[in-house]
Amino acid sequence: DITPLSISLSPCINPKMAELGAGSLLLGDPAFNYQEAELNERLKRLYPAVNEDETPLPRSWSPKDKYSYIGLSQNNLRVHYKGHGKNHKDAASVRATHPIPAACGIYYFEVKIVSKGLDFLSSLLPLSPIPGWDKHSYGYHGDDGHSFCSSGTGQPYGPTFTTGDVIGCCVNLINNTCFYTKNGISLGVAFTDLPPNLYPTVGLQTPGEIVDANFGQQPFVFDIEDYMSEWRAKIHGMIARFPIGERLGEWQAVLQNMVSTYLVHHGYCATATAFARATETLIQEDQTSIKNRQRIQKLVLAGRVGEAIEATQQLYPGLLEHNPNLLFMLKCRQFVEMVNGTDSEVRCFSIRSPKSQDSYPGSPSLSPRHGATNPNLHSAGADSPTCSNGVTPPNKNKSHNKYPGVSSASSSSSSSPSSVNYSESNSTDSTKSQPHSGTSNQEETSDSEMEIEAEHYTNGVAENPSARIMNGTYKHQEILQAQDISLGNGVAEDSCASRQLCGGNQAATERMIQFGRELQGLNEQLCREYGKNVTHKKMLQDAFSLLAYSDPWNCPVGQQLDPMQRENICSALNSAILESQNLPKQPPLMLALGQATECVQLMARVRSGSCSFARVDNFLH
């Protein structure tokens, strides 16, 4: 039986509940919209792991799942009793629109007793309770303070409650217990071994009884976030102290391998070498191969796609021929970069180097892309090589004249031979852990053994490409020509000054238009060979659309010109190269990260509440 005024949880009996949503909401009411916004914000904060598309959170009482003696008002948050309330058979209840999702980890709602009800009124309507509703439900009664569980008899539990009291109910989906609160005070565990899919429910029996629910519309009286913080700390502690026992060495090898393969994958050649030396591990891939990939990637990321294609064809003959889609994507990108004025096919026409586009602001291209909202990611990418440097013992005896060389090279506006020499001797020489000067820029303080990509990407604008090249570890197969040096000159200045199509050069514009035609031709050729390709068509359209605007950088398709857009094509090319060399196209670190993320989502689906506090995001810095 549902005894008068109980705050309870009822199980999911009808498995397919109608989606009720906000059927009776007054959408025009600004106060309500404000409340709704506050509700959304609070629910997001309390239950970040819940995917509401899969498992919506309870937001109000359900007008469908209620006894007829129950009346709802105030956006289905207020419940009043309208039966005659003569005996237990007149008890009535209502439940929330949705069951509590397991991904909440810890779920909480409150009910304020607006009126406990006074007199019995004679009733008019007979009531037949919905069968099975009160079986297996869990509640806390106001009149005697008892708890009841699965329609059994009540057990003494807490104090009684009455008008003005705020009663809360907290479901812990990690250990499947529940406790109630009265006016912000926890009354202790009421039930253990709770089943899944419980609905917040209230039961009433006395005429005049009115209760208001708070599913997060307002701040809770009880400090639920503090309670959650305890469990978050517990679970994080559990993860941190996860016993690995005898397998310590094994784990270390795995971790080192993860780091190493990650560095290799992204072509951080010198860092990877240093790391391998320090950890006494082996690198699978050949040094030259890594450096080649590194170079190609750098070209793509610098917007010099034409050169990248050329280099790829030269170093990996047949690769692009076997990947016509990739080639097409690259060519499309090349077209975009021509518009941008960065591709060498148009840049060679420029007297001055292009102003803005060579720099590469924002995150490093090949950084892991887990979650769009991780602004710190690039610094992580830049940091890890530094770390590996830190453990490198000074084991080389060559002359090293490091920082002065680096800084003079990077600060000079044109490359002087001397600075080239300096940095070359430097780059071949990997020693160090010498105290860094605090005044120099971040990229300059980093060890010369550190990959220059990291320096370059974290701090694109100020970087001088000539210094970048010279800092690099490759002297052989120098395919970047003298023009690169001149290119470097103007980069740092007035990057937001007016940008012009193809760098504002007439000849370049003509070259671009010609290239557009060739691209169109390639598309038609591909259509003939492989049939129509919607993606290609769209890509081409978007690229060509840039020409329709006087300021392509500020037009609806201007997004394409963002250097960030180079990242995808860059990693696609990198993966293709790796695949062609029979190497994994994704680094194991990213696979592990992806798997962990998937696992946590899976935990939510199999109703393991601790997933709420084991978010992968929490462990990425």
Place this chain on the structure above:
Amino acid sequence: TKCVHLPPEVTATSRHYVDRLFDPDPQKVLQGVIDMKNAVIGNNKQKANLIVLGAVPRLLYLLQQGSSSSELRAECAVVLGSLAMGTENNIKSLVDCHIIPALLQGRLSLSACLRCLRTVFISPVTPVQLLYTDPTVIPHLMSLLSRSQRTQEYITQIFSHCCKTPEHQTVLFNHGAIQNIAPLLISPSYKVRMQALKCFSVLAYENTQVSMTLVNVLVDEELLSQVFVRMMQRDQPIDMQLTAAKCLTYMCRAGAIRTDDSCIVLKTLPCLVRMCSKERLLEERVEGAETLAYLMEPDVELQRIASVTDHLVAMLADYFKYPSSVSAITDIKRLDHDLKHAHELRQAAFKLYASLGSNDEDIRKKITETENMMDRIVSGLSESSVKVRLAAVRCLHSLSRSVQQLRTSFHDHAVWKPLMKLLQNAPDEVLVMASSTLCNLLLEFSPSKEPILESGVIELLCSLTQSDSPALRVNGIWALMNMAFQADQKVKGEIVRALGTEQLFRLLSDPDSNVLMKTLGLLRNLLSTRPHIDQVMSSHGKQIMQAVTLILEGEHSIEVKEQTLCILANIADGNTAKELIMTNDDILQKIKYYMAHSNVKLQLAATFCISNLIWNEEDGSQERQDKLRELGFVDILHKLTQASDPNLCDRAKTAMQQYLA
């Protein structure tokens, strides 16, 4: 005085270390100190040897010597710090060598010095007072607080360990401890935050001045109480939560924070209840329970809230289950740990139960209904540990305020038996609680009253009235008063005989007004029902009338005078005793005076007395009426019939009717 015999080979190596400290070449001395440092680390035997061989004075000399290089001084401080880390005997030797003034006078900024000083001061063998003997020391330490996280940690640790009395609190307070330490609460170092927090908990304990100052302190634009609330968050380390809760508890008890403030009701109290849970370490559970008991002792609302928080009453029952039967068999180490804390746990639980049940009848019921509760109290009363006995009797006392419990569980479990045993031989603090409990057990509706009387309690109570402790005298006389209430003649006679009139009258001039009140109460109870009145007055009338006169003439509170007038009224109710008043014109004048007193209670009591004297149906009432009329009492009664107080008015009218009849 040192008679330690060392094996020669040990002495030889150790002596070599000491000898090197005297080398004329400073460079060799330095190397010698460094070698000594490496030799003593973790080697208690070596430490003892070096101390015996006199290394300490030399190290101190080098430390203080102006010509020593800073490197040498630092190394000396490190070695001294290492020596201090050894046994308690090491510390004693170091203190005997005046290491404290040396370290304090030396270059204290050396964190090695402070570290050593810290190690010395936190040892139980070091007298705390040494920190306060030189008045320049504390200001100096305060000034070093800003140096580094290390100095902050060491200095605050010294302060929190050495602040043991209200005087220490005042000294530290006057030297700006609050302003200097408050910013450390948001230090990036956990150790510094923790030590600063501990400082505040010892400073605020039972100290209104400190507590009142603390509530207004801002740390980085945030009120200190809010900083403490943040430190109590559930994801903070337990030690920090517990210590922050202590700070707020002490501030609340000192009156600086209201008991209904949400930081107490919704934060501090729940935090302390959590500390009592099974998940916490035994030490934490003891401290949590004791602090919670202290927090809510004076406030019934907090007691009510705590009684429903997280099943606290049931949770405490677990405190009695140590050592657990499982631990005894499976794990000796655990058993040892359990045994060590078992007493502490039990006394803490008793204290908390006592505090919980001190006001609310429902809570008392809940406590007595807890599994085996009364049995636990009964066995607690006869435990060997004084602390447990005291806490158990406090708990019993708290529960004895319930009429219902006195009638039921107290009687069922014959708690009076162990209680009586406890009264035979116990320290004063236990006696106070036990005798106070006995007072309640002697209330007339208590079924235990009879068996207690039969056990010969009167002598014991009479001896309590002769105690030097006012609390014990009050309890003794109070118990006798309760015992005399509606007692039969035999009991009353026994009380008078055992107490002796001399002691009775001594108590009537007791400097403690509570003792006086209860003695008057006893007299009043002895002087009830007519035959008893006449009997007592016939044997002690003279002294009683004298005592009454003295009290009515003396400087006493209204309550005392009222009680005395009531005694007179009782005397006036006797058959023969009446004459003692009627023949005493002095007393009659006094009664007249009090009938016209500005205080209604005194007027009422005095009128009662007259009313008894002129009561119609008794022998000689006519004569008494006439005499009193002559003395002008009728006029006064007449006036009193117009009194605004309805009781007084009624009383006067009833008296007037005696004349009319």
